[in-house]
Amino acid sequence: MKNIFILTFILSFQITFGQNIEYARGIVETLCSKEFAGRGYVNDGNQKAANFIKAEYKRLGLQHFNGDFYQALGFPVVYYPSKVELSVDDVELAPGTEFMVNAGCPKVSGRFKILYIDSASIDNSSEFTKLESKAGNKFIFFDHLKNTKFTHPERFKLVSNNAIKAKGIITRDLEKFTWSVHPEWADYPVVQIKKGRFSHFMIELKIDIDAQYKFHNTQNIIGYFKGKTQPDSFIVFSAHYDHLGMFGESTIFPGANDNASGVAMMLDLANYFKSHPPKYSVAFIAFTGEEIGLLGSYYYTQNPLFPLNQIAMLLNLDLMGTGDKGLTAVNATQFKDEFLLLQTINADSNYLVSVNARGKAQNSDHYYFTEAGVKSFFFYLMGNYHFYHDVHDSYEALTFSKYDEAFSLIRDFTLQYQK
Ligand SMILES: [Zn+2]
Known part of the structure; x- marks a missing residue:
């Protein structure tokens, strides 16, 4: 053929x-x-x-x-030959146009709660120390904090780099997706959701990404x-x-x-x-x-x-x-x-x-x-x-x-x- x-x-x-x-x-x-x-x-x-x-x-x-x-x-190379599915609050999103994952995104599947991080959880020291235990097995979301002036900007940086060991990160501040290809696994999944796709408070994410390495x-x-x-x-x-x-x-x-x-x-x-x-x-x-x-x-x-x-x-x-x-x-x-x-x-x-x-x-x-x-x-x-x-x-x-x-x-x- x-x-x-x-x-x-x-x-x-x-x-x-x-x-x-x-x-x-x-x-x-x-x-x-x-x-x-x-x-x-x-x-x-x-x-x-x-x-x-x-x-x-x-x-x-x-x-x-x-x-x-x-x-x-x-x-x-890390590659994605089969399942790539994502739903947010049971609304299914289309790969490539409504959502993407980071290059090298590891295999991930399951239902995960979404943790909204607010400015108090960054700047309030006792809140901040609790973040790691709160974020476990959840996807964190903090894009709405992008223009916030923090008393502790270095903490926000730690959260952005997932030092609090969340299951993954959600971003939706991008006008368009720019994908790439990686020779090694990323440390954790980053899910990009099309800007404007959800205006409500997102509660739960269902994800199934079959990542392979060869x-x-x-x-x-x-x-x-x-x-x-x-x-x-x-x-x-x-x-x-x-x-x-x-x-x-x-x-x-x-x-x-x-x-x-x-x-x-x-x-x-x-x-x-x-x-x-x-x-x-x-x-x-x-x-x-x-x-x-x-x-x-x-x-x-x-x-x-x-x-x-x-x-x-x-x-x-x-x-x-x-x-x-x-x-x-x-x-x-x-x-x-x-x-x-x-x-x-x-x-x-x-x-x-x-x-x-x-x-x-x-x-x-x-x-x-x-x-x-x-x-x-x-x-x-x-x-x-x-x-x-x-x-x-x-x-x-x-x-x-x-x-x-x-x-x-x-x-x-x-x-x-x-x-
Ligand atoms: Zn080129």
Whole structure:
């Protein structure tokens, strides 16, 4: 079923070959489809995405370094393959949109009373000392105290960090959920409830979260085109293909902008270099394990397939699905000449409304390359798009507003940089 699906997709986009944005849309739509399960740790999503990208590498005629495009690695992960249920006072809430749990949330099930913590129980010393015995086997709730001026703010901090050893914590001060994925268990469950979902005094919570832990075997996917005149110098394009996966059996985090869009642009650039052989060698790395802590790119920098000092420049693409508010280059302040070239090209060709400089940041897969002395930029596009690490970051929602312009800017930069 999966193979037929992929084959049909490949045949259908060859017709539109050469139209960047249509190709990119097709890749994002596929990577965000139900079949790929948010490219995480439920229903084999991460592996299905890898197989799809590998098939694309093959179709594009990329070469591999070690007899295969895959570089195997693994890491532990906490994941949520089955039951994720929550009711408050017998009202059932929908996962992903009405409630979420913290990344790494431990397995928890049962009925628990909710303990509202008031300002007196923080500031009154005899009340405060009773808190630990009162909170046992209850979920505590204290968001209504957020703007309170305490005589003992340090006590409130202790309560917020669950030093009073409650069963769990409820929060509902968030406008939107921002989920994540963790390699280890959190100490206790934190249940986020959609703001405004309950205005009454909550009494009891019924929860059933089936959390699992496994060692996940995965891979980076690496291919290249050999350069015509300077094959020992490499331009590397990278983009992480993993995302958060699923929360239970039906809630998918599709990760369209983060980072199906970056993978799509990377493959689109490979498409370009297939018909325009580069001077330098051009390598493409689809990283795994970014969301869990840059684990794929870290592994690669420790186990490179060709010497890191042969990388003339690494361009990491993450969040490439918008662009109406311009592009940001992380490491712009580290590599000023390269950033000036980027800005000049953008101004001359009028591609994007702005190209912004940002300093060093440990926020995507370029980071460990920079640390290893490799010249690198991390590019992300900005736009009117507010979905991030939530169930709404979907193919249908993604705008692709300045996709072609951003693609052209990065292509031109690569061509001029090789001169
Ligand atoms: Zn990302």
